[in-house]
Amino acid sequence: MALSKRKRSQVIRGVQYAVLVIVVVLLALVANWGQIRRAFFNLSAAGEQFPEIISTALVNTIIYTALGFAFGLVVGLVLALMRLSSVGPYRWIATVYIEFFRGVPALLVFIAFGYGVPLAFQARFDNYTTVMLSLGLVGSAYMAETIRAGIQAVPKGQLEAARSLGMSRGRTMVTIVIPQAFRIILPPLTNELILLTKDSSLIYLLGLARDEYELAKFGREGLNTTGSLTPILLAGLCYLIITIPLSLLSRRLERRTGGRKVSSPESTGLEVSA
Amino acid sequence: MTAQTQAQDPDTGLAVEITGLTKSFGSLQVLRGIDLAVRPGEVVCIIGPSGSGKSTLLRCVNLLEEPNGGTVRVHGTELTHPDVDIDAARRQIGMVFQSFNLFAHLNVLNNLTVAQRKVLRRGQAEAEQVARANLAKVGLAEKAGAMPAQLSGGQQQRVAIARALSMDPKVMLFDEPTSALDPELVGDVLGVMRQLADEGMTMLVVTHEMQFARDVADRVLFMDGGVVVEEGPAAQVIGDPQHERTKSFLSRVLYPTHQGPSD
Ligand SMILES: Nc1ncnc2c1ncn2[C@@H]1O[C@H](COP(=O)(O)OP(=O)(O)OP(=O)(O)O)[C@@H](O)[C@H]1O
Numbered sequence A: 001m002a003l004s005k006r007k008r009s010q011v012i013r014g015v016q017y018a019v020l021v022i023v024v025v026l027l028a029l030v031a032n033w034g035q036i037r038r039a040f041f042n043l044s045a046a047g048e049q050f051p052e053i054i055s056t057a058l059v060n061t062i063i064y065t066a067l068g069f070a071f072g073l074v075v076g077l078v079l080a081l082m083r084l085s086s087v088g089p090y091r092w093i094a095t096v097y098i099e100f101f102r103g104v105p106a107l108l109v110f111i112a113f114g115y116g117v118p119l120a121f122q123a124r125f126d127n128y129t130t131v132m133l134s135l136g137l138v139g140s141a142y143m144a145e146t147i148r149a150g151i152q153a154v155p156k157g158q159l160e161a162a163r164s165l166g167m168s169r170g171r172t173m174v175t176i177v178i179p180q181a182f183r184i185i186l187p188p189l190t191n192e193l194i195l196l197t198k199d200s201s202l203i204y205l206l207g208l209a210r211d212e213y214e215l216a217k218f219g220r221e222g223l224n225t226t227g228s229l230t231p232i233l234l235a236g237l238c239y240l241i242i243t244i245p246l247s248l249l250s251r252r253l254e255r256r257t258g259g260r261k262v263s264s265p266e267s268t269g270l271e272v273s274a
Numbered sequence B: 001m002t003a004q005t006q007a008q009d010p011d012t013g014l015a016v017e018i019t020g021l022t023k024s025f026g027s028l029q030v031l032r033g034i035d036l037a038v039r040p041g042e043v044v045c046i047i048g049p050s051g052s053g054k055s056t057l058l059r060c061v062n063l064l065e066e067p068n069g070g071t072v073r074v075h076g077t078e079l080t081h082p083d084v085d086i087d088a089a090r091r092q093i094g095m096v097f098q099s100f101n102l103f104a105h106l107n108v109l110n111n112l113t114v115a116q117r118k119v120l121r122r123g124q125a126e127a128e129q130v131a132r133a134n135l136a137k138v139g140l141a142e143k144a145g146a147m148p149a150q151l152s153g154g155q156q157q158r159v160a161i162a163r164a165l166s167m168d169p170k171v172m173l174f175d176e177p178t179s180a181l182d183p184e185l186v187g188d189v190l191g192v193m194r195q196l197a198d199e200g201m202t203m204l205v206v207t208h209e210m211q212f213a214r215d216v217a218d219r220v221l222f223m224d225g226g227v228v229v230e231e232g233p234a235a236q237v238i239g240d241p242q243h244e245r246t247k248s249f250l251s252r253v254l255y256p257t258h259q260g261p262s263d
C-alpha cells in the first residue's frame, strides 16, 4: 500500500537525519581528538597571540579593507559611469579594465603591484598606499559592474522627472540616480566588502613589517613561532568577527529593499507607457 | 480656430506653438506633421487611441523626445533650435507623468525643493516656503515629511503636480495623470487640475477622462495615427464628432461595456 504524501515526507526527513548522525559519528570516531586539541586548542599558544592579534592584526585588516574598499568604490563609480557613457572609447577602456581585473587572480595583482610599481616608477609607496591601490583596483572591477547594474535599475521615470524639472544630465545623475542606485546595491556592495576583507589576506606578498601584519599573516607567524595551529584558528575567528556582522547587515538590507519595493509604481508605469 | 491662431505673429502671445512636428522611432513614424497653437491660459485636452502618438507629442513639447522635424516654441523660445539651453527652457514647462515619478529616495518636501534649490538656486527657506504653499494647494500640507512609498497613488500624483508647480512653470503638461489610479482616487487629482485651470494655467492634457475634457478643456484634439484628426471646442468634438474615427473611438471610450470582455 502506498504511503500517504505526508507520511512519505516524514520518512524522507527521518532518513536525512539518520545520514547526518552517521556521518558525524563516523568523523568523530576517525578523528584524533587528542591531536586536534593539542593543535587547535593550545592555551599557551593562544595566550601569546594577545593582545596583538586584536590591536595590530584585526585593526590592520580593517584598515586595509576600508582603504581598499573606499578607493575601489570611487574607481568603481567612475568605471560604471564610463561603461554607461555615450563616448565609445570610455566604454571600451572601462570594459577592458573590468574584464582584466576580474579575470586575473588578485594574488598576481598584488605581486605586480608590490614589485612592479617600485620598478616602474622608481618610487616606493608606503605599504598602506600600496594596499589601498592594489586592493582597490581589484575591488573596483567588481564594484563597477554592481554599480552599473544599480544605475540601470533606477526606473527611467526618475530620470525623466528630473530632466523635466530642468536638471541637467550630470545634476540628475548626482542628485537623483546615483543615490537611488546605491540604495539598490547596498546588499551586493556589502558582499563585495566581505570578499575584499578576505582578499586583504593576500597583501602579505608586499612584505610587511611586524606592526603592519594583518590577520592571515599574523596567524601564520603565530604558527611558525608556536608550532601550533591555534593562532590560525584565532585568526579565522577574527575574520568572522568582521564578516558575520557584515553578512547579517547585508541580509537585513536585502530584506528591506526586497520587502518594500520603493520603485514599483514607476517601473510598472514605464512598462505601460513604453 | 486654427486660422485665427495662425494669423497671430509667432512671437506674440502664444504659449505653445508647434508647427510641422514629426517624430519617428526607427522606421515607425509616430508623429506625421502636427500643428498646434495654444494661447496662454488655454486648456487643451488630447484624446485618441493607444499608440496614436499622444504621449510622444507631449514629450516633444519639453523635448524629452527629440523631434525629427518641425518646430516647438514655448512662450517665444524655440526649443528645437540647436543653440537653445534645453535645461533652462524646461524650467518653464511642468510635466506630470502617468506613473507619478516622485523621487523615491526623497521625502515629499525634498521632492518639491530639490529642483528649486539645484536648478533655480533658491535658498532652503524660500524653496521650503514655495513647497509648503504648493502642498497646501493640492491638499497635502500634512504630508510634507512622508516618503512617496507611504502615499496613495492619488496623493503621489498630487505631490507630483505640486512639485511641478514649485518651479513656477508657464505651461503644464499632463500625460494621462489619472490612468494609473484606483477609480476612487481619480477625483482628487482631477479636482486639483480643475482648480489649476480656473487659475488660468496653460495646460496640455492627454486624458481618457471625457467628463473632465468636456468640463475643463477649451479645446479638444483627437489624434489617430500620428495626426490630429479633429479638433474644436470640447462639446463639439466629444458631443458631436464629425470624423468616423473620432466617432468610433468615442463610442468605445464612452460606452466601454458595448465592447465585450477585452479592453
Ligand atoms: N521610445 C520609444 N521607442 C520606440 N517606440 C516608441 C517609443 N515611444 C513610443 N513608441 C511607439 O510610438 C507609438 C506612439 O506611442 P505613444 O506613447 O506616443 O502613444 P500614446 O498615444 O501615448 O498611447 P497610449 O494611450 O497607449 O499612451 C507607439 O506605437 C509606441 O510603441
Ligand SMILES: [Mg+2]
Residues within 6 Å of the ligand: A273, B054, B055, B056, B175, B176
Ligand atoms: Mg501615452
